[in-house]
Amino acid sequence: MKLPKRKSLFGFRVRVVIVWLGLLLTFVGFVATFDLDFQIVRDKLPDLLGFNLTVDGALQGVPLTILISLASMIVAVILGLTSALGKISDSTIAYGIATFYNSFFRGTPLLVQILLIYLGLPQLGPVPAAIPAGIAALSLCYGAYLSEIFRASIVAVDRGQWEAAASLGMTRATILIRVVLPQALKHSIPSVGTMFISMLKDSSLVSVMGLWEIMFLAQSYGRSSYRYVEMLLTAAVIYWVLSICLEFFQSYLEKRLQQGVI
Amino acid sequence: MAGETLDRINKSKILTDVVDPSYPPFSFLNDKNQMDGFDIDVAKAVAERLGVKLHIDTPSWEVVTAGHWRSRWDVCICSMTPDKKKAQVLDFVVPYYNSPAVLISTIGNSNIQSIRDLNGKRIGVEQGSSYERYLQKDLEIPTAKSKPLDFPFNNIRVAPYGSEDLAFQDLALGAGKRIDAIVSNYSTAKLRLDKMPGKFRIIGEPLYIEPNWIAIDKGDKEWSLLLTSKINELKKDGTLGHISKKWLGKDVTQD
Amino acid sequence: MAFVELNGVHKYYENHHVLKDVSLSVEAGHVVALIGRSGSGKSSLLRTINGMTPIDDGEITVDGTVLQADKVNPQTLRSLRLKVGMIFQQFNLFPHLTVAENVMLALTTVKGLTRNAAREVALEKLAKVGLENKLDAYPKQLSGGQQQRVAIARALAMSPKVLLCDEITSALDPELTGEVLAVIKKLAEEGMTIIMATHEMGFAREVSHELVFMAEGRVHEYGKSDELFKNPETAELQKFLGAMAWE
Numbered sequence: 001m002k003l004p005k006r007k008s009l010f011g012f013r014v015r016v017v018i019v020w021l022g023l024l025l026t027f028v029g030f031v032a033t034f035d036l037d038f039q040i041v042r043d044k045l046p047d048l049l050g051f052n053l054t055v056d057g058a059l060q061g062v063p064l065t066i067l068i069s070l071a072s073m074i075v076a077v078i079l080g081l082t083s084a085l086g087k088i089s090d091s092t093i094a095y096g097i098a099t100f101y102n103s104f105f106r107g108t109p110l111l112v113q114i115l116l117i118y119l120g121l122p123q124l125g126p127v128p129a130a131i132p133a134g135i136a137a138l139s140l141c142y143g144a145y146l147s148e149i150f151r152a153s154i155v156a157v158d159r160g161q162w163e164a165a166a167s168l169g170m171t172r173a174t175i176l177i178r179v180v181l182p183q184a185l186k187h188s189i190p191s192v193g194t195m196f197i198s199m200l201k202d203s204s205l206v207s208v209m210g211l212w213e214i215m216f217l218a219q220s221y222g223r224s225s226y227r228y229v230e231m232l233l234t235a236a237v238i239y240w241v242l243s244i245c246l247e248f249f250q251s252y253l254e255k256r257l258q259q260g261v262i
Numbered sequence: 263m264a265g266e267t268l269d270r271i272n273k274s275k276i277l278t279d280v281v282d283p284s285y286p287p288f289s290f291l292n293d294k295n296q297m298d299g300f301d302i303d304v305a306k307a308v309a310e311r312l313g314v315k316l317h318i319d320t321p322s323w324e325v326v327t328a329g330h331w332r333s334r335w336d337v338c339i340c341s342m343t344p345d346k347k348k349a350q351v352l353d354f355v356v357p358y359y360n361s362p363a364v365l366i367s368t369i370g371n372s373n374i375q376s377i378r379d380l381n382g383k384r385i386g387v388e389q390g391s392s393y394e395r396y397l398q399k400d401l402e403i404p405t406a407k408s409k410p411l412d413f414p415f416n417n418i419r420v421a422p423y424g425s426e427d428l429a430f431q432d433l434a435l436g437a438g439k440r441i442d443a444i445v446s447n448y449s450t451a452k453l454r455l456d457k458m459p460g461k462f463r464i465i466g467e468p469l470y471i472e473p474n475w476i477a478i479d480k481g482d483k484e485w486s487l488l489l490t491s492k493i494n495e496l497k498k499d500g501t502l503g504h505i506s507k508k509w510l511g512k513d514v515t516q517d
Numbered sequence: 518m519a520f521v522e523l524n525g526v527h528k529y530y531e532n533h534h535v536l537k538d539v540s541l542s543v544e545a546g547h548v549v550a551l552i553g554r555s556g557s558g559k560s561s562l563l564r565t566i567n568g569m570t571p572i573d574d575g576e577i578t579v580d581g582t583v584l585q586a587d588k589v590n591p592q593t594l595r596s597l598r599l600k601v602g603m604i605f606q607q608f609n610l611f612p613h614l615t616v617a618e619n620v621m622l623a624l625t626t627v628k629g630l631t632r633n634a635a636r637e638v639a640l641e642k643l644a645k646v647g648l649e650n651k652l653d654a655y656p657k658q659l660s661g662g663q664q665q666r667v668a669i670a671r672a673l674a675m676s677p678k679v680l681l682c683d684e685i686t687s688a689l690d691p692e693l694t695g696e697v698l699a700v701i702k703k704l705a706e707e708g709m710t711i712i713m714a715t716h717e718m719g720f721a722r723e724v725s726h727e728l729v730f731m732a733e734g735r736v737h738e739y740g741k742s743d744e745l746f747k748n749p750e751t752a753e754l755q756k757f758l759g760a761m762a763w764e
Contacts, residue, residue: 047295055296056317119328127332130321164609164668167567168623168675169598171591178622182613210321216283220291223284226457228427 031233040227041234048217048238060212062238068134068213069203073196075139080146085176087151098147105144111205113137118209134206142199146192153188154180186257193250197243214238267336267478267485275314279305281340283320287453287509288341300449300509304358305339307501311492323390327352331479337489338477343392345402353482354475356490358497359506359515362448362468363393369463371437376466382417383442386429389422392472393445403472411470430454434461445469449510520545520710521566521679526575528561535561537734539575543679543712543727548705550721550742551714552757553731559714562731563681566712567601568594580678599627602672603681606688608664610656610671616643617652620671628675642670646700662693669700680704682713718758722746730754 046052050061059067086098105113114137121128128136157180165175204215214235222231271277281289281301292298297318309316319335326338329351341361344354365385367374374380387393395401397420399413421441423429432440444451448468455462476493478485496502502515519542528536536558543549551559564570565577568584577584582597611619620639624630630638643649646666656664665685672680682701686694698720705711705724715721721728721742728742730753738745738754749755 043293052295055294060295115325115328119325119330122330122332127334158607158609160605160607160609161611163569164603164605165611165623166569167598167601167603168671169595169627170623171595174626178626179611186613208322208325210280210283210319210325212320216320217291220284223425223427224286224290226427226454228431 034229036230036233037227038230040221040225041230044217044221044231045234048214048221048234054212058212061214061217062242064211065200065203065213066242068131068138068206068211069196069200071135072138072142072199072203075135076142076146076195076199077192079139079143080150083143083147084150084154087147088154101140102144102147105140106148110137110141110202111208113141114205114208130206130209130211133209134203134211138199138203138206141202142195145195149188149191149195150184153184153191156187157183189250189254189257193246197246200242200246201239265482265484266333267482268488270333271312271314271336276317277305277309277312277314278317278319278334278336279309279340280319280321280326280335280338281305282323285341285450287449300359300505301339301341303505303509304496304502305337307496307505308337308339308489308492311495312488329480336478336485340477341474342477343472344475344477345392345395348477351480352477353480353486354477355486356493357473357475358493358502359474361472361474361514363396363445363470363472364448364451364468365443365445365465366433366451366462367443367465368433368437369461374437374443374465377415377469380418380443381415382419383438384419384421384440386421386423386432386441386444388426388429388446389424393447394420394422396470397445401470403470426450430462449514452511519543520547520580521712522578523562523566524576524578526562526565526577527573528565528570529573535734536565536572539734539736541729541736541739543710545678545710546708547726548711548713548724549727549729550725551712551729551731552716552718552721553737554757557731558734559731560683561734563603563683563712563714566679566681567603568597569603595627599675600678601681602675602677602679604665604668604672604683604685606684608656608661608668608688610664610667612656615653615655616648616659616667619656619667620674623671624674638674639670642673643667645673645703646670647696660693661689662696665689665697666700669697669704673704679710679712682711682715684714684716686715686717718746730757 048061050059050063052060054060058064083098083101086094087102089095089098114134117128117137118130118133121133154176161179161183162175165179170178204213207213207216207219210216218231218235219228222228225231281297281299283297284290285299285301287299288301289297289299297320302318305318306316321335326335326340327348338352339358342348342352342354343361348354365377365380385397387397392401396411396413397415397418401411403411421429423432426444426446429441429444429446433444437443443465448464451462451464455464476489478489493502497515503513506513506515521543522541524540526536526539527534539558539562541549551562553559561570565572565584566579568589571589572584572586574586576586579597580600582593582600584593584597611622614622617636617639620642621632621635624635624638625632640649640652643652646669648663648666648670651659651663651667656667659667668685685701686697689697694717698717701711701713702720702724713721713725725742728738728740728745729736730738730745730749730751732753738749738751745754746758749758
């Protein structure tokens with residue numbers, strides 16, 4: 001059942017935009033009182049936005065942040081789904097592993113996880129490079145959070161769906177893949193979107209391994225030029241724009257998948 | 263472990279050096295978005311003497327001082343000051359320049375003439391630095407030529423900061439607002455004062471002189487000896503002195 | 518041997534004795550109406566017949582397949598469910614699939630039909646329930662009566678030998694129940710074996726051969742429905758039928 005359309009939709013949207021503009025102007029005005037010099041920002045923006053590669057030919061700035069975040073999102077979804085299925089499974093081994101994984105990676109700080117992988121793993125032999133270590137830590141951490149979101153959305157699917165599909169002779173696996181998961185995943189999109197926006201910002205922690213992502217560059221430029229606040233503000237705006245892009249994509253996805261589901 | 267580093271360097275023809283990414287004038291990102299500065303120039307000179315190329319990496323301080331570099335990095339020409347904790351996981355090879363530690367406060371606060379005038383006041387320092395340990399009267403300087411330090415102050419309230427920039431931001435609010443003074447490195451402070459005139463001043467003579475050493479991962483005697491000989495070469499033929507005058511205005515590399 | 522036979526079936530939920538020594542036989546092609554108050558065990562009984570609720574004692578036989586109280590192996594369950602179809606009070610259509618896809622899903626995944634073959638069967642069954650022009654609609658676009666008819670088509674697509682109906686009109690507005698009951702009546706006339714739990718007394722009387730009156734988990738009265746409707750033996754059934762007559 002569709003929700004009733006608001007009357008005078010035109011008026012509502014226009015008024016929201018006015019509110020936004022008002023808040024933005026207030027924010028800009030507040031910042032303008034800081035005695036800031038933005039010449040440094042203009043100089044460093046191409047590097048921050050990643051238009052130039054580093055002197056060694058590596059990615060830096062926004063493209064590096066996006067690369068790490070996107071890769072981690074994909075792996076996190078896989079880990080989260082697998083773990084969620086483990087938590088609803090009858091197998092004690094699957095359930096045990098899934099709950100242990102969840103508890104540890106939700107319960108420890110992401111920075112600790114990054115350092116454990118980057119510094120700890122070498123004690124056992126393999127020496128991971130910075131980007132794979134960063135992606136691994138982010139995926140494991142957020143996979144644990146997604147796991148709980150997916151589990152809750154699977155459990156929220158009406159019991160009758162399971163019953164009807166079972167009465168038709170479908171196996172548990174088929175029911176999950178064709179009936180329950182499609183519905184569960186659609187409902188989980190808003191929560192997953194929120195997690196991804198959070199992950200985008202958390203990706204800045206990979207700078208401890210020396211990766212030249214947005215926060216690293218902003219802080220380095222800021223310290224070197226003694227224009228710390230200007231660079232931090234720039235970084236804030238960049239993250240904000242990236243988050244807004246994610247939000248638009250989430251809205252688009254929700255609208256596209258609207259048919260058929262209440 | 264012996265000889266591993268040299269084998270690696272000879273095979274790849276690359277010397278991998280770690281530095282602090284923003285510690286001007288020793289290491290910082292210049293206008294061309296490349297690492298530049300005193301430490302970088304020294305590393306370049308060492309690489310040249312070894313006949314290899316230089317690659318710079320910038321992991322965080324905690325990661326570098328955790329040791330166990332495995333094959334990731336070869337050397338740290340990064341303005342490190344030795345202490346017992348770091349010495350557990352790293353080898354300090356040879357000192358290559360001296361850092362005077364100075365007291366800094368705001369201009370217009372003329373009643374502070376020396377650190378004695380700061381009894382009972384708050385002094386900002388970078389967390390974990392030798393300056394913090396000095397104020398806690400816990401500093402030893404491990405070189406043959408050092409005299410035991412004296413600590414001519416009492417009752418100092420130490421205010422540690424995650425980064426020095428934050429300390430300087432607080433000091434800029436005015437002495438006495440959040441902190442009254444900062445203890446830091448003469449060279450970095452002088453650069454900051456040159457770039458932002460009219461705010462801060464350096465007070466009196468240096469409190470003490472601290473040598474900075476080159477560090478490597480623990481356990482490679484061969485590499486340590488080779489580095490020492492190269493640095494001594496650079497000292498003798500004046501290269502180090504030249505780099506020092508270029509970035510710091512004077513030669514701080516002689517013992 | 519009857520087509521569907523229950524012998525001494527017991528079921529416990531926690532400490533609640535939900536089914537007490539239930540025994541009945543259903544001949545092939547017969548329609549059996551299950552009536553009784555809510556909580557009398559009608560739904561639970563239906564769910565034991567297709568194995569959705571495991572029993573704690575006794576035996577159930579459906580066209581030769583036997584269900585007992587020990588753990589049933591999944592193969593048995595699956596072969597049972599190919600023989601037994603079920604329609605639910607809440608329809609339980611798959612909301613993310615179209616009407617046609619709802620009917621086709623089990624055909625492609627369980628019976629391994631190709632999409633085209635499945636679509637043909639779907640078309641045939643949907644035509645049978647009068648919804649051949651709604652193939653590409655989504656469940657939320659249909660009325661309750663239409664959704665229930667799709668559910669019937671979905672169950673029929675698997676060619677079951679027995680159809681279990683669990684109060685299939687109870688969630689419908691009165692003006693929509695007629696279209697659904699018409700379909701059931703047609704199936705009964707074609708010889709489908711049907712066991713239906715229902716509150717629709719008029720319909721039950723019209724269509725069913727046997728009547729099972731359940732009270733507190735027990736088969737309280739059981740016999741030819743004509744006779745029982747005319748002359749209920751026990752006081753409880755008399756009271757029940759009397760009360761239902763007012764609706």
